[in-house]
Amino acid sequence: MNQRWYNDEPPTEGRGRSAKKRAAEAVEELAKRLVALPEAACRKLPLSADLRKELQLARDTEAMGARKRQVKHFAGEMRRREEEIEAIQTFLEGTDQVNLQARREFHHLEELRDRLCEPATFAEALDEAMQACPSLDRETLSGLARSVHSSADKRAAREIFRRLRDGAVKS
Structure with a gap:
């Protein structure tokens, strides 16, 4: 058995x-x-x-x-409706990719701002920012960074980020 x-x-x-x-x-x-x-x-x-x-x-x-x-x-x-599910998933995947790319750009701009606000990495970061966004005003950016260097001015740090973001959008 x-x-x-x-x-x-x-x-x-x-x-x-x-x-x-x-x-x-x-x-x-x-x-x-x-x-x-x-x-x-x-x-x-x-x-x-x-x-x-x-x-x-x-x-x-x-x-x-x-x-x-x-x-x-x-x-x-x-x-x-399987065909609609596939279309929805494709749409959401595309949206996810766009959001991921936007998040990466945002983090890159934050990192660049942090390097601009750090006296040791300022010169290199300023050159990188000017190459990436030629429409930026070098003197204004330098003045804002000096303000951050001398007195840890948070408002100036936020303004640096705004200018980087606006410059990146225009480029």
């Missing part, structure tokens, strides 16, 4: 219960993410009219329990 407790046959081309649950949970996480998006981003989403209505209903629901149910309902509606 040789009983086997496992299946020798390779798995068939079908989705098991666990795979279906994982897919449903992924769509629900996507629905939560869409509900949490700012209004301006929601308007740009590639949604059909009925999904847009469901999204707005979920966003407008304020009570926590009701909101969770509404998000689950919205996710259920989304699961019926």
Whole structure:
């Protein structure tokens, strides 16, 4: 009596219960993410009219329990439209890349400002800033940096960052 407790046959081309649950949970996480998006981003989403209505209903629901149910309902509606889910994910990935690039630029400008505010790295940072943003006024930037060097003037440090940001946008 040789009983086997496992299946020798390779798995068939079908989705098991666990795979279906994982897919449903992924769509629900996507629905939560869409509900949490700012209004301006929601308007740009590639949604059909009925999904847009469901999204707005979920966003407008304020009570926590009701909101969770509404998000689950919205996710259920989304699961019926796989092609729209793919379009939404592609849109969000593009948005994420844009946000990531903006964050990197912001951090670079902060780092450049910090180097300008440090007397030891000022000269090198000033040359880098002038190469990156030729529209900057070298004398004004130097004066602001001297103010930071001499008296740790936070207002001048903020003004340096503003000028770097504005110069980077113009370039």
